[in-house]
Structures are given as C-alpha cells and as structure tokens.
Amino acid sequence: MKNLVILGGGYGGMKVLNELLPNHLPEDVTITLIDRVPYHCLKTEYYALAAGTISDKEIRVAFPEHSQLNIKYGDVIGIDQKDKKVLLNGEDPIEYDDLIVGLGCEDKYHGVPGADEYTYSIQSIEKSRRTYSALNNLAPGSVVGIVGAGLSGVELASELSESREDIQIKLFDRGKYILSSFPERLSKYVENWFVRHNVEIINNSNITKVEEKTLFNHDQAIKCDVIVWTAGIQANKIVREMEGEKDRLGRLEVTPHHHLPNDEHIFIVGDCASSPHAPSAQLAEGQAEQIVEVLKKRWNGEPLPETFPPIKLKGVLGSLGKKQGFGMMAERAITGRVARLLKSGILWMYKWHNG
Numbered sequence: 001m002k003n004l005v006i007l008g009g010g011y012g013g014m015k016v017l018n019e020l021l022p023n024h025l026p027e028d029v030t031i032t033l034i035d036r037v038p039y040h041c042l043k044t045e046y047y048a049l050a051a052g053t054i055s056d057k058e059i060r061v062a063f064p065e066h067s068q069l070n071i072k073y074g075d076v077i078g079i080d081q082k083d084k085k086v087l088l089n090g091e092d093p094i095e096y097d098d099l100i101v102g103l104g105c106e107d108k109y110h111g112v113p114g115a116d117e118y119t120y121s122i123q124s125i126e127k128s129r130r131t132y133s134a135l136n137n138l139a140p141g142s143v144v145g146i147v148g149a150g151l152s153g154v155e156l157a158s159e160l161s162e163s164r165e166d167i168q169i170k171l172f173d174r175g176k177y178i179l180s181s182f183p184e185r186l187s188k189y190v191e192n193w194f195v196r197h198n199v200e201i202i203n204n205s206n207i208t209k210v211e212e213k214t215l216f217n218h219d220q221a222i223k224c225d226v227i228v229w230t231a232g233i234q235a236n237k238i239v240r241e242m243e244g245e246k247d248r249l250g251r252l253e254v255t256p257h258h259h260l261p262n263d264e265h266i267f268i269v270g271d272c273a274s275s276p277h278a279p280s281a282q283l284a285e286g287q288a289e290q291i292v293e294v295l296k297k298r299w300n301g302e303p304l305p306e307t308f309p310p311i312k313l314k315g316v317l318g319s320l321g322k323k324q325g326f327g328m329m330a331e332r333a334i335t336g337r338v339a340r341l342l343k344s345g346i347l348w349m350y351k352w353h354n355g
C-alpha cells in the first residue's frame with residue numbers, strides 16, 4: 001500500500017479529500033490526514049467567532065469518512081524529507097510516499113516589539129477562541145485596538161461594532177485609505193460605514209511597539225484594553241523551516257505541478273505555497289484540484305500536462321456586519337446588501353457541499 005499523507009485539513013486539504021474520495025482513490029493507496037483540530041474549520045468566519053456573533057459549532061465541518069482514510073489528530077513538528085517521515089509531537093513519526101503540505105498561515109509581526117506577546121489573533125481556531133473570550137468579557141466603555149485594515153481587520157471591526165455597541169473600536173492602518181488592495185471607491189464606502197458605526201479609523205499609522213494594553217503609534221502611547229493583530233500573515237512555521245526557495249510571505253516555491261522543485265513527492269498547497277495571488281481559500285482549493293490531477297495521472301501511469309490553465313479566482317467578498325458587504329466580482333466593485341447576501345450564499349453552499 002502507498003500512503004498519501006495530507007498535513008492540514010483546511011481548505012486545501014479538504015478539497016483534496018473531497019476530490020479523491022469516494023471514487024478516485026486506487027485500491028492500493030491510503031490517505032492519512034493529520035490535523036491538530038479534529039474537524040475542518042471555516043477560517044474565513046473566524047472574525048465572527050471572535051466578535052461573538054456565531055457559535056463555534058457553526059464553523060466546524062466533519063472530515064469525511066472512508067475505509068481508505070485514516071485521520072490522525074496531532075501536532076506536526078517537522079518533516080524529515082530524507083527518510084520520508086512526518087514528525088509529530090510526542091508520537092511516532094508517520095511515513096509517507098506522497099505528502100501534501102497544507103498547514104495554512106500564521107500572523108506576521110514585521111519585527112514590531114511586543115506584538116507577538118501582547119496582541120490577540122484570529123489566525124487559528126484556538127487563537128480566535130481566546131480573542132472571543134477577551135473581547136466578549138470586556139466591560140462597557142472599553143477600548144479595542146485592531147491593527148491592520150485589510151479584509152480580516154475590516155470584517156472583525158465591523159462585526160464587533162455590531163456585537164458590542166458599548167465598546168470603542170480603533171482601527172489602525174498604515175495606508176492613506178483602508179483596504180489598500182481594493183479600488184478607492186470601495187475603501188471610501190467602507191470608511192463611511194465605519195463613521196456611521198462609531199469605529200475610529202487611524203490612517204497613516206505606524207505601530208512601533210506594543211506593551212500590555214498599550215499600542216505605540218509613531219511612538220505615541222495609546223491605551224487599549226484588548227489589541228487584535230490583523231496586520232500581516234506568513235506561511236506556517238513548519239514550512240518556513242523547510243529547505244527551499246521562499247517568497248516574502250515564507251511560502252515555498254513550487255513547480256507548475258505544485259511540488260517542490262527538488263522533490264516530486266512533496267506537494268505544497270494553499271497559504272504555504274508561493275503564488276502570484278494573495279493567499280485565499282479559493283486559491284487553496286484551485287491548487288488542490290490540480291494536485292489531485294497530478295496524483296491521478298501518476299497513479300494511472302498517464303503523462304502530465306506541462307502546465308495547468310491558470311486558476312480562476314471568482315473575486316473577493318467582505319462583510320460589514322450581518323447586513324452590508326463589499327467586494328470585487330468579475331473585476332467589478334459591489335457594495336451593500338447584495339454583496340453581503342452573496343457572501344452568505346457562498347458560505348451556505350460551501351457548508352452544503354462539505355457537510
């Protein structure tokens with residue numbers, strides 16, 4: 001039997017499972033999925049979990065069941081490429097014939113002193129739960145500082161402003177406008193929403209240090225009861241520590257067939273894989289589909305195409321609380337209720353397909 005080991009049951013890992021099971025797995029191949037969480041988590045909704053507007057259970061999806069699938073609950077601590085083994089914390093290593101690394105990403109603190117120690121995070125389910133607890137135990141009138149007004153910072157700030165109208169939210173962003181990767185019109189729309197909902201935006205900010213309950217913006221101290229960091233991500237530490245060329249987010253460079261240039265048995269998917277695109281769940285799923293194509297062709301002894309067609313990304317949608325949204329679909333900016341309904345619809349479809 002050959003063992004295909006998948007590290008991480010996130011969007012990339014889950015897509016591989018759903019494509020291969022139940023019909024496309026040869027009889028002589030088993031899959032071992034390793035994750036530190038016993039179910040697939042809908043990371044795109046962590047902002048709502050942290051804000052307290054959805055329950056933990058709503059963003060869990062059970063992993064599939066299949067006679068050729070073993071699910072291993074555990075903490076990956078490294079990969080021994082030479083001996084083709086995955087190293088686990090406190091448990092025996094697991095051998096692989098083919099390996100797919102989809103361990104997602106972590107916060108990137110850009111060397112800001114104290115940021116790692118004194119800020120909360122929404123990059124993992126465990127951290128989002130801690131953030132939920134901190135935010136929802138705050139006394140009325142408390143101040144929350146959110147650092148970084150990209151998609152996740154904006155979603156968290158807006159959701160929290162609806163969840164806790166009794167607290168003060170300050171959203172810090174480096175840019176002249178928030179959501180700098182979106183057209184200015186969208187940024188303005190979102191800024192106006194924040195003005196109407198009493199969220200203070202601090203543009204052109206530069207967080208130079210963080211201490212307990214204090215942010216330093218251009219070295220000026222600002223007291224906050226809770227500080228949440230949404231100002232950057234990088235590939236999972238396991239991937240950052242692997243040998244190989246990486247991009248500025250620590251994502252490993254891969255071939256057009258999504259494997260390491262020097263090891264055709266190690267595939268990299270999702271937030272761990274270098275790509276011209278920003279990390280996203282859609283991208284992880286697109287890469288996973290192509291990895292499955294490579295595996296199926298190899299198992300069948302068929303030739304591989306030299307390259308795959310570019311992965312089609314449908315767009316980006318963000319929420320502003322439960323009723324309004326914004327985004328880019330087919331290169332067109334959309335705002336308001338329609339954007340929010342589309343976002344909810346996509347989530348519903350995802351759960352329906354995976355549930």
Ligand SMILES: Cc1cc2nc3c(=O)[nH]c(=O)nc-3n(C[C@H](O)[C@H](O)[C@H](O)COP(=O)(O)OP(=O)(O)OC[C@H]3O[C@@H](n4cnc5c(N)ncnc54)[C@H](O)[C@@H]3O)c2cc1C
Pocket residue numbers: 007008009010011012013034035036037040041043044045046047074075076077102103104105122123151152155236238269270271272279280281282283284317318
């Ligand atoms: C608030 C927020 C909103 C977002 N909104 C969108 C959106 O609207 N659209 C979109 O496309 N993308 C969105 N994203 C980005 C998207 O969530 C990620 O790009 C996507 O989750 C990447 O998928 P992945 O498979 O690479 O990793 P993940 O989905 O992060 O999965 C990684 C898995 O690895 C496991 N893991 C990690 N380390 C270890 C370890 N050492 N040992 C064992 N298991 C481990 C984790 O438990 C997890 O199950 C959002 C992200 C956030 C934070």
